[in-house]
Amino acid sequence: MRGKQMTEVKILYEDKDIIVVVKPAGMASQEERSVDVDMVSWLKTYLVRQKKVKGMPYIGVIHRLDKPVGGVMVYAKTQQAAAKLSEQVRNNKMTKEYLAVLTGTLPKKEGRLEDMLLSNGKTNRTEVVEGKIAGAKKAVLEYKVKRTKFEEGQQYSLVNVHLITGRRHQIRVQMAHAGAGLWGDTRYNPVFADQKGWFNLALFAWHLEFDHPVTKKHLIFKEPAGPQITAHFKAEECK
Secondary structure (H helix, E strand, O other): OOOOOOOOOEEEEEOOOEEEEEEOOOOOOOOOOOOOOOHHHHHHHHHHHOOOOOOOOOOEEOOOOOOOOEEEEEEEOOHHHHHHHHHHHHOOOOEEEEEEEEEOOOOOOEEEEEEEEEEEOOOOEEEEEOOOOOOOEEEEEEEEEEEEEEEOOEEEEEEEEEEOOOOOOHHHHHHHHOOOEEOOOOOOOHHHOOOOOOOOOOEEEEEEEEEOOOOOOEEEEEOOOOHHHHOOOOHHHHO
8 A cells, every 4th residue: 555545444433452443345354465455454554654653563353344345343453452352252242233235025024043154265155054064153143124115126125134143244145045135245146146247235334332352341333324225225214
């Protein structure tokens, strides 16, 4: 990023231990081999340029959002903070909620999905499996349908998702398996399987809460729905 103008990223909170941001859709949440800017590189450059940090700053990745997904994320600025926050993630003590636009309808207006997911690192795909399969992990989420509409022969649902576990592509896979894939998901949603091009998924991480890794203060962050959601449902419908 040297010599280039920094991509705009909204910072919700920052202290000496953590930094909370709104990751833009289209930006990777961790470092990757690409010419595109990722969140970790952005944060390191921000700390050097704006905060005048000397040397290479430490940025610890605590949780992840898929590249096409935007929303609230927390990063650690010290290894100690990273360890404490990661412990909260492992123990399901970090609350994460999302807004999603689905093509189709779910079986119930409100419910809980529990599946066994198996990820393939080579193909970068995750699938629902039955029975005891080596490497499969339990995935759990809760959902509530907020709005539905019918346009151009297609049913759309605005859904709030409370992520209990954090598996690779979890929301995308479980929703598609339940019969209502995410808008824009060419990987898992059959409606978009034949679509060419790249889409920002209609998925936004709007709510994040956790205990501060040092002060223990309970922190709550909520961000209005991003454009990938409001392109389909009005902002007031997303509240």
